[in-house]
Amino acid sequence: MSFPPVRALGRGAGWYRGDCHVHSVHSDGELTPEELALRARDAGLDFIATTEHNSAAAPHTWAHLAADDFLIMLGEEVTTKTGHWLALGITPGQVVDWNHQVRDGLIDRRLDQVHRSGGLCVAAHPHAPYPSGDFMFPLQGFDVVEVWNGLWTSDRPWNADNEAALAEWGRSLATDVRTGSWRPAMGDSDTHLEGQIGIPHTVVFAEELSTRAILAGIRSGRSWIAGSAAVDVSFTAGVDDRLAGVGEQLATHGGRVEVRAAVRGVPAATVSFHTDRGKVHRASLPGDGAAAAQWHTTAEDSAFVRIEVRHPNGQVAALTNPIVLT
Structure with missing residues (x-):
């Protein structure tokens, strides 16, 4: 071949x-x-x-x-x-x-x-x-x-x-x-x-x-x-029983959206949530490198949500494409 x-x-x-x-x-x-x-x-x-x-x-x-x-x-x-x-x-x-x-x-x-x-x-x-x-x-x-x-x-x-x-x-x-x-x-x-x-x-x-x-x-x-195979990220947005992942579109029907990020492999990381309004939320994760962060929004307030995961020194460890909210 x-x-x-x-x-x-x-x-x-x-x-x-x-x-x-x-x-x-x-x-x-x-x-x-x-x-x-x-x-x-x-x-x-x-x-x-x-x-x-x-x-x-x-x-x-x-x-x-x-x-x-x-x-x-x-x-x-x-x-x-x-x-x-x-x-x-x-x-x-x-x-x-x-x-x-x-x-x-x-x-x-x-x-x-x-x-x-x-x-x-x-x-x-x-x-x-x-x-x-x-x-x-x-x-x-x-x-x-x-x-x-x-x-x-x-x-x-x-x-x-x-x-x-x-x-x-x-x-x-x-x-x-x-x-x-x-x-x-x-x-x-x-x-x-x-x-x-x-x-x-x-x-x-x-x-x-x-x-x-x-x-x-x-x-x-x-x-x-x-940043490496040691880093793992799960990122979802949900309303009632509807759930969307990275790159997908979530029909919210005006409901309150729960956005959830789970991170492994980045000790003492900071997770920031970004929308069309810029950085809107920031959460610090514990030092063991495995934790989750949540945030809430609506499609009226946020056209999309994406996340960045950074090391304590500000270096990026992971980042996602957006979930689009409609």
Whole structure:
């Protein structure tokens, strides 16, 4: 087999952890595909995406590393002069042309090329601190925004560039949710070096462990971002007997909404609840790393709710996409 299969056996419908931005020795990474796959599995990941710069995954490079419990998706980091973006779920051998920039107006053609292949387009590291790293393209046409990128955070899991990307995305939700066109957030390691993979990664609810299902989960926002596999978050909103999870919509019928967040693996964490009014509630969790926090609202007061989980030093440990309230 020349390329990895598009479906793994997996566990059926459920939550899967994956890193959709990794580089090997086939572009500018230091690890071989074999080393990346081994490190990914050791990090507790169920899937990765190959995203070499401006090139397709080579035949016979990744196929032997896939397994019944480990999916390898094909992708590319499209590295342009005015921003980088990820083309995820492209077909074997497909290369998306990187020779475009904001002023030439070609971006829509490139995005359409990926979408026609059933793929997903992700605005990568919007505030990366190097030439071409700042994302200058309009977000229209992109499916997802990478708000947490781990490349420049080897000494700590969060930095000012990610903080800026998160704040920008959070502000956009206030308008985008009301128009029904919000873009989910995701997090990736952007692995180039030893010790980076899975820090952070995206936890996706998918009907199965397949490229199609994983991309569908990411596209719909049925996902949250974790700083490591040690972190686990459950996030729900409910009215009477109706319950919605991350990325879903809850019809409240004017009722009082109970929002609940359960967190494990982040000792002495702080959980903050965010809506279109900004940060609206904050709760401190005990030092054992396993606790829950609740908050109440209505659809009249909150168009959506999302949460951030932070370490005592303010570093983000996890964050979720919103639950939309109607």
